[in-house]
Amino acid sequence: MAATRSTIKSLLRDGQPGSDVHVAGWVRTRRDSKQGFSFIELNDGSCMANLQIVVDAATPGYEDAIRRVTTGASLRIVGTLRESPGSKQRVELHASTFDVLGEADPAKYPLQKKGHSFEFLREIAHLRPRTNTFGAIARVRNCVSYSIHRFFQQRGFLYIHTPIITTSDCEGAGEMFQVTTLPLDRLAEGTPTKTVDYGHDFFGKRASLTVSGQLEGEIYATAVGPVYTFGPTFRAENSNTPRHLAEFWMVEPEMPFFDLDDNMALAEEFIKTIIQDALSECAEDMAFFNERIDKTVLATLTHILEHEFKRVSYTEAVDILLSAGRDWEYPVAWGHNLQAEHERFLTEQHFQQPIIVHDYPRTLKPFYMKCNDDGQTVRAMDVLVPRVGEIIGGSQREERLDVLLTRMGECNLDPAEYWWYGDLRRYGTVPHAGFGLGLERMLLLLTGMQNIRDVIPFPRTPRNADF
């Protein structure tokens, strides 16, 4: 008898007929033959495919146990691997013993053998990873995460860390920070002093959750060379769309001695590497997405790999839109933000591939982006991909102290608040650049999934932080 548990993935790939093996997992479905045996489809999450278990009625305890083998139940099986006469699998496991570890009442278990809407599955986020789709998403998300680390580690980047949030009050180990978007300043108007004295707060000043690790990334990038952050990021915007989360994961590399062209080249190589890794390491899951979620996703990804991302300046983009010969819901004019309809036209219809729009008007972008000599634009870049839209935003950073201070003035920021950011320019300033990649948007591109709430295990959106 095999004492060590094998994964279903390894058995389906390498399992030899005649070998004794031990598996455990969750029942997807059971089919009985009254001629004296039952078929069980077992899944352990190691791969998309199930292992077919054949249980003979002569197996010890069969009569009593087989009734408890229902969809969702957990099982441990010991038996012998054999070639399968069926056409849908190479091998199957003939059980010599099987134990029901945990039952799943079929009258109550929410997951049925047939498909469920993603909206329904969001309500049972604790069970949805037991479905084909969410198991595949979990594996691809893991693959992408590893691919990201490998990409930067192979290039000598240092990984810098970032924080975490929870609404659960059952972690047990003491007082927790309250996070709120309630207007405390206004609530304070009903108090005698009519002010919130953050001096008495934990940090002695008003504190928030991070919306980006970029500025801190610059600190290390101008000390130890290229770095990247990869962690959760929080935005309290009241955004209710299939592309926004209040808590999402972002990758932010920051590179000294990089200009915008270097930045764009790295971003393109980065995205293509992630796609390549997902296709080669999660082939079975990717085939599933192409078959069941979006029949164009593999062709789209292959097309992306085979073409260079088109560089288009903001000014060129505006010209293209103005000469497109069609009406826009939002008028196109230099100096205005590109609207979603404009971005979609450019990447989905005009170029039909990912594009990098660069050198935006300075009035549209934050203070830290490097100003061009034309006095009108900054060295910003957005990577736009079909269907998903903006997947990367980045820029070359302004390394000239005087220009930076001027820009802070234009943006009504107090340079004293950013004294340390200024110091990076006062002492040994260097040209540098970086960008941010939204992990979940990358997953939308890879999987063909429509809603960003379905590519993160536990989505946080306005009015929703369950599980």
Add this chain to the structure above:
RNA sequence: UCCCGGAUAGCUCAAUCGGUAGAGCGAGCGGCUGUUAACCGCUAGGUUCUAGGUUCGAGUCCUAGUCCGGGAGCCA
């Protein structure tokens, strides 16, 4: 936050003009079968999102609210 649309069985949905609440899937039971989205038969399963209102009568019409989806803005 704004503009649309929606909420009916465990799930996905139907219900004509305001007139007895239906189907498929799932579940239970039985049959059949080296099966594999199995198949065939029978049975059970409903506070029609909530609170008001109109009406002889409301799933259906009106008002308010809650939640969900799509689009927009913000962005990654």
